[in-house]
Amino acid sequence: MSRPLSYMRPAAQGFAVTLLVALAGCGLSSSRESAKPSEPVPVAPSVVPQGELRQSTVKRMVMKPASMPAPGVANDAVVGGYRVEPREQYEKLPDNPIHSVAETPVSTFSVDVDTGSYANVRRFLNQGSLPPDGAVRLEEMVNYFPYHYALPADGSPFGVTTEIAPSPWNPHTRLLRIGIKASDRAVADLAPANLVFLVDVSGSMDRREGLPLVKSTLKLLVDQLRDQDRVSLVVYAGESRVVLKPTSGREKAKIRNAIDQLSAGGSTAGASGIELAYQMARESFIDKGINRILLATDGDFNVGISDFDSLKQMATDQRKSGVSLTTLGFGVDNYNEHLMEQLADAGDGNYAYIDNLLEARKVLVGQLSSTLAVVARDVKLQVEFNPAQVSEYRLLGYENRALKREDFNNDKVDAGEIGAGHTVTALYEIVARGEKGWLDPLRYASVPKSDGTPGELAMLRVRYKPAEGGNSRLIEHPIAAAQQNDKPSDDLRFAAAVAAFAQQLKGDGRYTGAMSFKDTAQLARSARGEDPFGLRAEFVQLVELAQSLKPAP
Structure with missing residues (x-):
């Protein structure tokens, strides 16, 4: 019986990673990896390791000399004198002083x-x-x-x-x-909500932990909508577009259908998506109501405005309109956690990472009032x-x-x-x-x-x-x-x-x-x-x- 890579001895892990890198370079993959699930598999927050190193993971890694580690990325594995680095980005800060x-x-x-x-x-x-x-x-x-x-x-x-x-x-x-x-x-006592779902449908979200989990997460929130609430759906990849114009919370079937139609592919023009989402939020703005964008992405912006300071400044400027920004982080390997946390801070919102459907339920069902109402x-x-x-x-x-x-x-x-x-x-x-x-x-x-x-x-x-x-x-x-x-x-x-x-x-x-x-x-x-x-x-x-x-x- 095969064993997950995480259970292997260090030497065996190194050989396995080397072999997978070679296979990835030759374009070989198993039938199990080529299959793409249409719906996410609910994952309970258990402690059983689930992180087998897959060919798709290796393809998304960056190879560079082991003597030149990149700052702010996740832990590395050294393979054949080279460092295999997931492109995850974090801000490393020193502890507070005494x-x-x-x-x-x-x-x-x-x-x-x-x-x-x-x-x-x-x-x-x-x-x-x-x-x-x-x-x-x-x-x-x-x-x-x-x-x-x-x-x-x-x-x-x-x-x-x-x-x-x-x-x-x-x-x-x-x-x-x-x-x-x-x-x-209570959720029933909240002011009417004007919500814009802003979803990253770029190629990097084409994995179980990406768009399929986003779709299931948003459906949990749809179940909580009231008749007085309004929902819009904006997506972005190489370009941004409106999938669903402002729709009453009573039309849950219509909203779910729009979510079901989403598919991933292309580059990531995140900045244009954020701009369009703010535009939609302003057009359906509810005076004395809840006006909020929920951004679901791995934060891997690579087209248009993609530098950290410009994106953060955009959120800072836009919050003056009365629209706040909540970020929901998804994905692995190329996850930009630094950007997600700081965007929510600049946008007067909050940040959560969704690693499974139970966490999605905790944030968007159990804590919905906390997430939406300031x-x-x-x-x-x-x-x-x-x-x-x-x-x-x-x-x-x-x-x-x-x-x-x-x-x-x-x-x-x-x-x-x-x-x-x-x-x-x-x-x-x-x-x-x-x-x-x-x-x-x-x-x-x-x-x-x-x-x-x-x-x-x-x-x-x-x-x-x-x-x-x-x-x-x-x-x-x-x-x-x-x-x-x-x-x-x-x-x-x-x-x-x-x-x-x-x-x-x-x-x-x-x-x-x-x-x-x-x-x-x-x-x-x-x-x-x-x-x-x-x-x-x-x-x-x-x-x-x-x-x-x-x-x-």
Whole structure:
């Protein structure tokens, strides 16, 4: 019986890849590979490796000398002195630095409700490989999971929860968890929606993980449409065109039929497709309604405007019209994750990666209100630490969401949006005054004195703009030092396990020390708590899978 390549020994993998490259060059393929399924096969988020290296995959790889790796792409395999590189693109950012409270007491960043990194990491692990560093964004992995946070109680659009507990990987530090929970809304109570499905039908989407999965995903959303909603369908390949003009949500059969007719082929003129989608959204604009484009693509733009900065600027300019942009990532091998995440950020939307139909259902059915309805815009968080209580800190994740201190009060500085029912989690690792930290003490540092608030560990400030517009508003939430809890909640312990896993996947163990994948799995398993959808149980399995894939020291 044949075995998946991911189960082979390294030497056997190298021979297999070499053989497949040779076969691809000769134009040989099996009948199994030449068959193209007309409908996607639903794939549950299991941990069984599914990533056999196929001939079609090898054809899409770039061969280059092993001494010249390209920056920002997925992990490579070296074959016969050459590096086989999938053309996936990621932004690799350094971890947030450690700050001395005496020197930098204030930390400011924009919220992030994206979850695409977790689903993408899951895809790599299920295919039998560890993800590249750039694919791992700690905050998106932590925010993938729901947590029990306080609901709004004072007329603001969200409630605030804080908790402090010992860090599981460093006996000298503590974790400060900040949780935000937006008010929820039933789909039936949402404002009328004007949605434009923008679908990439280029040749790179001609695979099971591409257009067939997109079509099944969009049909899930069609089932949720109401009579007052309107849907348009725009596609692009070598050129862009309108497949379905604005159509009432009551005409579900007509919308499904338009989706069924889509087929893939040609180059990728993504920019012209985005321009046409915004034009359609403006033509059927609903005042005081939801006006949103849902872009389904692998992000591999290669015709027309294709450079990153120009595409991002286009989304930034177009959001002023009141139309937001959500990106749904699909595909493998040539996936441009960097562009997908940043386009959603610039377009005042959110980003998700769809690796299977269960994830599609989670994003477009279970979390439809969060995906479509914004309850607060330009949400910024700022934490000021009390030097009498805290000597050092580091923010875990949010590296590409950092803001300057003065940006917090500047309403012209863009920040993240929060949808109905969204939860946002931020974790700080802190060193209490008198504990051993990461930094050597300064010889000439003055001893911090109490400023009249000795019981406060920090002050949390949240600034946001109402969804309907207007000037920003401020919420202040003092964090008491007495919140320190030696028996933390399951939610904090589980979030800590996810944060540990994200840091371990990056491989350097700089901050997690001797904590292993096994320790992380045990922590997550003991903190599962209520898990109605099995998401936390699946996480434990993914950690165990990563442990089996980790190279021997």
